[in-house]
Amino acid sequence: MTRELFILLLLAAIGTAQPLTFRVAAEATVGVHFAGPLSIAAGDFNNDGIPDLAVGDFDGSAVEIVLGSSSGQFRQHRKTALGASVRQIAVADLDRDGKLDIVAVCTDPNIVVVLKGKGDGTFEDPVRLDFGARGLAILATDLNGDGVPDLAVGQNRGISVAFGKGDATFGAALSYELNGEPVAIRSADLNADGIPDLAIAAVDSANFGTGSVSVLLGAADAAFRSVTPVAVGRPADLAIGDFNNDQIPDAVIASRYNSEYYIAFGNGDGTLGAPAKFEMKEGPLSVASADFNGDGLADLVFGNYYGGSVAIVLNQGGGKFHREPDIVLKGDTYAVAAADMNGDGVMDVIAANHSSRSAAVVMGRGEGLFQHALTIGSGASMLAAGAFDPDGKPAIAVVNSIADSVVLFRSGFQVGH
Numbered sequence: 570m571t572r573e574l575f576i577l578l579l580l581a582a583i584g585t586a587q588p589l590t591f592r593v594a595a596e597a598t599v600g601v602h603f604a605g606p607l608s609i610a611a612g613d614f615n616n617d618g619i620p621d622l623a624v625g626d627f628d629g630s631a632v633e634i635v636l637g638s639s640s641g642q643f644r645q646h647r648k649t650a651l652g653a654s655v656r657q658i659a660v661a662d663l664d665r666d667g668k669l670d671i672v673a674v675c676t677d678p679n680i681v682v683v684l685k686g687k688g689d690g691t692f693e694d695p696v697r698l699d700f701g702a703r704g705l706a707i708l709a710t711d712l713n714g715d716g717v718p719d720l721a722v723g724q725n726r727g728i729s730v731a732f733g734k735g736d737a738t739f740g741a742a743l744s745y746e747l748n749g750e751p752v753a754i755r756s757a758d759l760n761a762d763g764i765p766d767l768a769i770a771a772v773d774s775a776n777f778g779t780g781s782v783s784v785l786l787g788a789a790d791a792a793f794r795s796v797t798p799v800a801v802g803r804p805a806d807l808a809i810g811d812f813n814n815d816q817i818p819d820a821v822i823a824s825r826y827n828s829e830y831y832i833a834f835g836n837g838d839g840t841l842g843a844p845a846k847f848e849m850k851e852g853p854l855s856v857a858s859a860d861f862n863g864d865g866l867a868d869l870v871f872g873n874y875y876g877g878s879v880a881i882v883l884n885q886g887g888g889k890f891h892r893e894p895d896i897v898l899k900g901d902t903y904a905v906a907a908a909d910m911n912g913d914g915v916m917d918v919i920a921a922n923h924s925s926r927s928a929a930v931v932m933g934r935g936e937g938l939f940q941h942a943l944t945i946g947s948g949a950s951m952l953a954a955g956a957f958d959p960d961g962k963p964a965i966a967v968v969n970s971i972a973d974s975v976v977l978f979r980s981g982f983q984v985g986h
Contacts, residue, residue, distance in 0.1 A: 612660045612669045615690035625655035632658060632673055634704040636690050649692050651679050661718035663737040672720060672735055674704035677836035681707075681722060685737045700729050700742055710753040712765050713791045721752025721767060728769055732791060748781045748798050749773040753807040757818045760786055760839035770774065770807035770822055778805040778827060783821055786839045799841045802827030810867040813888040820844075823853035825874045830856065834888065845924050851895070859907035859916040861939035864913055870918050872902035879905060879918055883937045894941055896931050 608625035615621065619637040626633055632655060634647045653675035664669040668688035674681055681700045684692040698720075706723035713719065717733040727746050731739035749771035759766040764787040773779045780803045785793035803826040812819040817835040824843070825831060830853050831844035851873035861868045866884035873880055878895040879902060885891055896918070907916050915933040932940045 586842075587984055605907060608655065608658050609670075610658055610660045614669050614686055614688075616668065616688045621690065623658060625658040625673060627656065630654055630675075630730070632671055632684060632692075635691050644691060647690055649684060649695065651675060651680075651682050651695055653678050653682070654934070655709050658706065659707050661709040663716065663718050663733055665710075665735055671704075672707060674702060674707045674722065679703040681720075683737055696737075698731070698739065700724065706754050707749045708756060708767075710756050711755065711888045712767070712787060714764060721754050721756075723754055723769065723771075725750060726771075726774070728754070728767070728785070730767075730785075730793065743792065743793060745785055745793060747771045747783050752780075752804055755809045756764060757809045759784060759818050759835060761837060762787075764788065766839060768809055770801075770804040770809065772803055778803050780824075781840055782807065782822060782841060782844075784839055785842065786837075796840050799833050799844055799968055801831045801833075801844055802846075805853070806855045808856045808858045808869070812858075812867050812869075812884060814866055814884075821856055821858070821869060823856040823871060825852040825854040828852050828875075830871065832888075832890075838984050849880060851880065852876055853880070855905050856901065857905050857907050861907075861916050861933055863915070863935060864957065869936070870905050872905035874902065877902050879931060881918075881937060881939070890944060893937055 571813070583678055587806065589749060601656050610623045611621070611623060613619060614623065616813060617637055621637045622635040624633045624635070630653055631648050631650045643793045651673060654677045655673050655675050657674045659672045661672070662668065663683065664685065666759045669688040671684040671692070672681065673684070673738055681698040683696045683698060686692055699966045700722050700837040703725055704722050708721040709718050711718055712721065712730065713732055717735045718734045719730065720882045722729045726749060727744055728751060729742040729744045735794055747769060751769050751771045753770040755768045756935055758764065759768065759849055765871040766787050767785040769783045769785070771783060773781070777919045779800065781798040782804070783798040783799050784796050786796060787793055790870040801822050802824040804822045805825045806823040808821045809818050811817060812821065812832060813834055816838045818843055820833045822831045822833070828848065829848045830847050830849055832847070833844040836842055849871060852875040854874040855872040857870050858867045859870070861881060861885055866886060869882040869890070871880040871882070873895070877898045879898060880895050881893040883893060888952060905918060907918060909916055915935045916933040918939065934940060
């Protein structure tokens, strides 16, 4: 650990009622090096009750598993070559055998690959799925209510849905046209019929500065029906939640290119109303939702690309919002997430900052207030939060695309390796 990181951790603990620090629990302890990872997911791949890491290595054309241990160390490293650049991964138990599987969307060549887990951290030989066009985004979840995970793959100006058969294979894909290329796929019951629907943020490749949010409504016959899309500026990310407290899901869209964000309230029938536009000149690249002030309403947090800040927008009820003073971080903020990192019942903010090669933890104090940011590490481009130890204490797993490594920061009350 560097002296600079030690000082940052020490300062962060001063003056807090329940000091929180993060120590480097494992950093390439098993010679973990990646050619260029783009995605990360957590799951227990060897069924020992301890979460592990799955990393999609774009430049390395592989999915790599780093197994966790009771000591918090990464004790083994296992690599599955795919022969294609891994763009995104999703984790689900595709055959309901109690062993987690992985689905990867790849380019060069354009394939979707299933890795069926053996339950010991290894996988059977990769199986390619035929989805035709280049995959851009992926979602693995149950879309027809049969308890079996299905796939939604975003492709060139469209999305393909394939329903799982319960044995890690899928039926013929159903294709649906979109107004652009998908950047985010989310699932929610948008029309209160008890059947999951899809919301997709897509960029119009013919008109660089525009995009849309399309809704595909699920049906009992396992088909999807499209409704009129909502036009927005070029989207970067999408969040779904009830933002006006009417029990109907709404959509929030971040648009770095247009330096704006949009809120489109749900009508209850699966359609979205005309989006309200809000300026955010810092360029929102990502968005997440949580209740930051304990009033029972869904608030918003944006990761801003320009200037490297996090914007907290508090929900005041009735569809009204108030932007709090920004939390300035180091570098450009690529991704944000919300989690209770110290178990005090107050939601905190986690951010990945690409150019500064760092992650940041911003501890919530309640009432929408936050402490100063704690900057951790360098080279962070994607992160996942969760309990990576049997003690249930939260941790942050950071993919370092520059150093080609994974670092796990564990919460605790001491500093050191």
